[in-house]
Amino acid sequence: MLRQCATRLSRPSPLRAIAIRADCFATSSARRTDRAVIYAENGNPAEVLRVKSYDPLPPPPPGSVNIRFRLSPINPSDINVVQGVYPAKPTQQHVSGEDVFIGGNEGLAEVVDVGSNVDGLHKGDWVTLGKAQFGTWASTRVISAEDVIKLPAGGFSEVNAATINVNPPTAYNMLHQFVDLKEDDWVLQNGANSAVGQAVIQIAARKGIKTINFVRSRPDLDNLICSLTQLGATHVFTYDALSDKSLAKHVKQWTSKSPIRLLLNCVSGPDTTAMTRLLGDNAHLVSYGAMSKKPLSLPTSLFIFKNLTTHGYWQHRWYQEHSRQEREKLMRTLANLKLKEPEHEILDLSGEPSDEAATKRLRDTLTKIEAGFSKKVLLRLQ
Missing domain, CATH: 3.90.180.10 (Medium-chain alcohol dehydrogenases, catalytic domain)
Incomplete structure (x- = not known):
């Protein structure tokens, strides 16, 4: 059964000198605090x-x-x-x-x-x-x-x-690096209640980008769905919905003018494979985690007939490849977004x-x- 929230609701002194390096701790006979x-x-x-x-x-x-x-x-x-x-x-x-x-x-x-x-x-x-x-x-x-x-x-x-150093920049860069998303475009993601997932929802909503979000089933599911909706999620489902044949029909109706071109994956495993059926042509699948601890298996037909492109994303690598000035600019951008704690x-x-x-x-x-x-x-x- 498809489940989603129907309403969207719009922080003693040293005895000797000790030489130190910039990456070391100092030690002495002083009282340790x-x-x-x-x-x-x-x-x-x-x-x-x-x-x-x-x-x-x-x-x-x-x-x-x-x-x-x-x-x-x-x-x-x-x-x-x-x-x-x-x-x-x-x-x-x-x-x-x-x-x-x-x-x-x-x-x-x-x-x-x-x-x-x-x-x-x-x-x-x-x-x-x-x-x-x-x-x-x-x-x-x-x-x-x-x-x-x-x-x-x-x-x-x-x-x-x-x-601010890991999850929000991961969300921001994945939303901007692989697909040129415009207002009313769609993003598909799993692990939507993770720190990255919540940041994706908020950043996308700020730009008028719609999100379809998947989470695991749990006892407090309704509260979680409405919490993500308050952040700006357009639709929230459990992975169980992927076995409902009507889901693809609904998604096709919602995205008819702008087929989904970006899937953000931190779970992998069979559920992620099932999610790829919701993608449009020329889409990009970006993996930044594997919480299921299962491999990501994709049918060859996605590459041949839908021209799917897959990527891996690691924020650590982005930092290695960008200057200090670029990092400071990213921090200012994230500060201006005023994301929820x-x-x-x-x-x-x-x-x-x-x-x-x-x-x-x-x-x-x-x-x-x-x-x-x-x-x-x-x-x-x-």
């Missing part, structure tokens, strides 16, 4: 991740800044990095006598100290990271000024700023009396995430 989430080897995050204290940072060296992380999300890709199954790898760091890895790839940081020979950055500026897999699950870091991207003043809430929960470990207590709370949360907790979790360590 800062913390990082670290791991020494890949494995189950709820087993290998732990919280460890380290000393306050000394002043930054020339060309660098000290930053304090305000919020850092725990993304699915971060979990994959810890598991050792993600293609981007972190660099080993020295933290309080240990050579370890620091978790986290994304986060909102505030500049707290500026080294000499740094232009354009000042204390209090909000920044995000221009260096992949830097290790954002930490209280403070010292980083080269070239490796941070200054965020527009007043452009983001804390939560939006902390989550993702549903989230803040895991605040700053008040935990010991590293052991902080580690226990962290691991309990990671176990909940692994069990399917649907909200975005953001980490606060200080």
Whole structure:
């Protein structure tokens, strides 16, 4: 049965000098007040991740800044990095006598100290990271000024700023890079309730682009459908609707003047194969994930008779291929869109009396995430 929402409703002193590099932690005999989430080897995050204290940072060296992380999300890709199954790898760091890895790839940081020979950055500026897999699950870091991207003043809430580096730009670039979409054009996507999916809905709606969105069936389905509709979704269905022969007939009627030319896929598997039947000629299928953990299998006829083109998209690669100026421009564009904050929960470990207590709370949360907790979790360590 087809299901959709019928109504559309229109954030002690050091005893010796310690030399540091821009990508290292400082250590000394001072009382430790800062913390990082670290791991020494890949494995189950709820087993290998732990919280460890380290000393306050000394002043930054020339060309660098000290930053304090305000919020850092725990993304699915971060979990994959810890598991050792993600293609981007972190660099080993020295933290309080240990050579370890620091978790986290994304986060909102505030500049707290500026080294000499740094232009354009000042204390209090909000920044995000221009260096992949830097290790954002930490209280403070010292980083080269070239490796941070200054965020527009007043452009983001804390939560939006902390989550602006991965999901919203993925959504924005996929909507603009592969097909020249105009008002009243259509986009098809699965995983519509994901962070990227919700951003796709909002960005498309801002441009008058219509979306057909697929989600998994669940007990609170009606609430989810109406929530996505409030964001700007045109139609929302479960994957079960793909077996209803009337769906294709409805889609053909809706899109008769503008056949669907873009399918955004983060699921793969048989359901995505079924979704391709809704595409028009000369369409593009863009895959940026495989949440089903199943391969994407496509009939050859789609390529021969419909001239389908397939692509993969990875935001990390976009950052590698574009300049700092282009990244800053993208951040300004996203700030102007005023996207809604993702549903989230803040895991605040700053008040935990010991590293052991902080580690226990962290691991309990990671176990909940692994069990399917649907909200975005953001980490606060200080």
